[in-house]
Amino acid sequence: xxxxxxxxxxxxxxxxxLSHLTVGYTAxxxxxxxxxxxxxxxxxVSDVTVLTPGAAQVSLxxxxxxxxxxxxxxxxxxxxxxxxxxxxxxMQQIQEAIIAAGQEDKIGLLSISFxxxxxxxxxxxxxxxxxxxxxxxxxxxxxxxxxxxxxxxxFGIIVIPAPYGEYEHNAAYHVVDAxxxxxxxxxxxxxxLALSAVRxxxxxxxxxxxx
Numbered sequence: 267x268x269x270x271x272x273x274x275x276x277x278x279x280x281x282x283x284l285s286h287l288t289v290g291y292t293a294x295x296x297x298x299x300x301x302x303x304x305x306x307x308x309x310x311v312s313d314v315t316v317l318t319p320g321a322a323q324v325s326l327x328x329x330x331x332x333x334x335x336x337x338x339x340x341x342x343x344x345x346x347x348x349x350x351x352x353x354x355x356x357m358q359q360i361q362e363a364i365i366a367a368g369q370e371d372k373i374g375l376l377s378i379s380f381x382x383x384x385x386x387x388x389x390x391x392x393x394x395x396x397x398x399x400x401x402x403x404x405x406x407x408x409x410x411x412x413x414x415x416x417x418x419x420x421f422g423i424i425v426i427p428a429p430y431g432e433y434e435h436n437a438a439y440h441v442v443d444a445x446x447x448x449x450x451x452x453x454x455x456x457x458x459l460a461l462s463a464v465r466x467x468x469x470x471x472x473x474x475x476x477x
Contacts, residue, residue: 297436300422301451311420311446314413316378316406319393321386326417327446329406335374336464336471339440340454341423343381344392349437349454354396356457361403363461373464375403376442380414380425381433421448441467 313327330337338360342350357375364373375398379389384407393405408414418425426434439460441450449467452460 297438301438304422304448304451309420309448311442311448312413312416313446314408314417315410316408317386317389319386319389319405324406326406330442330446331444333374333404334444335372336444336468337374337376337442338460338464339376339378339421339442340437341380341418341421341435342377342392343379343433344384344388345381346432349435353437353454356454356460357403358397359457360461361399363457364402365399369465370402372468373461374401377403377405378417379405379407380418380423380435381407382409382411382414422451439463443467443471 311326311330313325315323316326316329317323338357340353340357342353344350357377361375364370364375386407389405389407393403396403398405408417421440422436424436428434437454439452439454439457440448441452441460441464442448450463452463
């Protein structure tokens with residue numbers, strides 16, 4: 267009997283731990299939990315200072331508000347020769363789809379570098395490498411370490427130093443509105459889904475404005 271009671275207690279503890287770690291069994295990973303949480307509770311992006319490829323210091327929120335579009339945001343570092351380049355190829359596809367649909371005035375792309383060594387000059391070269399079209403796909407970097415950490419925390423981006431000066435980081439596409447509010451996160455590897463997500467939000471917003 268004592269053994270049975272012990273087994274029941276252990277089972278209950280494990281059941282409770284699993285419920286906590288998976289946020290009520292709806293998420294099996296912290297990455298999925300992050301996406302579920304943002305979908306239910308949109309997050310406000312902090313107002314930090316960023317650098318453009320032209321070396322201008324601007325407020326990230328001002329940049330988003332003045333842009334006025336829904337943005338698909340991803341996080342990169344220009345020295346990355348694996349994941350970031352793969353995401354860059356997908357961003358190129360999204361860029362061309364936006365242009366083909368004539369939605370450049372409604373949907374934009376923004377890549378944010380989290381690498382302290384990414385200077386405006388490096389961003390400029392990276393833009394050319396990625397064939398980014400001005401006015402559709404923009405890039406910024408961050409100098410201030412505390413502000414960099416704040417933005418990564420806002421978006422739920424985890425960056426871990428790796429060998430040879432590289433980084434490991436979670437990759438996804440983030441839908442942000444013109445007020446700097448993070449509304450949705452979609453998977454890396456599915457650029458069509460990312461664009462569909464922002465178009466769905468755009469259509470809902472337009473319908474609400476018309477009513």
